[in-house]
Amino acid sequence: MSETSTFAPRATTEQVEEGRLFAPKFDGEGLITCVVTDAWSAQVLMVAHMNPEALAKTIMSGEAWFYSRSRQKLWKKGESSGHTQRVVEMRVDCDQDAVWIRVEQEGPGACHTGRRSCFYRAVPLGKAGAVSLEFRDGERTFDPGAVYGKTK
C-alpha cells in the first residue's frame, strides 16, 4: 500500500473536520503526533510520532509503527523488546493533525525505562516556585537492561 493511495489531500476546513476522507496533516518535519492508550486500563502509555510510512504501516498491519526523531528512522514498537502493540482502534482528531490509538500492549510495559507507561511522574499543581515531580505507578515492571541490553 503506498501512502499516496492511503491519504487524501487537504482541501477545505469542512472536508477536514466533517468529511470521511483521511487527510492527515504532517508537521514541518513530516510527522504527526500519536497518542497511545491502553485499550483495557485507558491509561496513556506513550506519545510518539509517525511519518507517512509509519502511519500507513500501522493502518495496514494493525500493529504500531512510529518514526524516531532522535534516531531518524522508522521503527516498529517492540522490535527490540518484543513489547509490541496491537491496535484495537485508531481515531483522528477534528483538524486531522493528531491520531489516537488504543492498543493491547504485549508484555509488561511500553516505556523504555521499564515501566508500564511513560507517564510515571506527576507534576504537582498550585504551588509556586520550583516543581518537584512525584512518582506515580513508577514501579518497574521489567528490567530494561535485560530487555534492551543486547541491542544497546
Place this chain on the structure above:
Amino acid sequence: MSETSTFAPRATTEQVEEGRLFAPKFDGEGLITCVVTDAWSAQVLMVAHMNPEALAKTIMSGEAWFYSRSRQKLWKKGESSGHTQRVVEMRVDCDQDAVWIRVEQEGPGACHTGRRSCFYRAVPLGKAGAVSLEFRDGERTFDPGAVYGKTK
C-alpha cells in the same frame, strides 16, 4: 510565578528520566505536546500545545491553558465557549517532552466542532487503498455556532 523558577535545566538522561526535577523539553517552536483526557470517562478529549507560559499558568492555576499555533497566542481553554477544563492531575513522560492532563471538562464538550471529544472519527484498519473514516461518538453535544458565534 516566572517560568524560570518553575522549570529546571535539562542535564543528563538519568536526571530527566529518573529525577524529580521538572525539566520539560520544548520543541523548535518552543512548544510541548499536551494530551487531555477526561478524568471520568478516560476518553482522549484533545491534543494541544503549550508554550512555557501556558504550562506555568496551567500548573499554577489548575486550569488548562494552551498556545495556539494557528493564532500564535496564549489561550485559556473555554475563554470563548465557557467550556473550561479543571486539571485533576498532570503527568510528564519519561523524556519530558509531553505532558498529560486529566481534566474535569466544564460544559458539554471540548471540541470546537461541537462534540465532547475531538476524536470523533475512526480510521479503519487492515484495508488497502483509500481510507474512509467512520464516525464514532460523532453526535454534537452543543451548537458551535451558538457558542462561538459572538466571537468569530
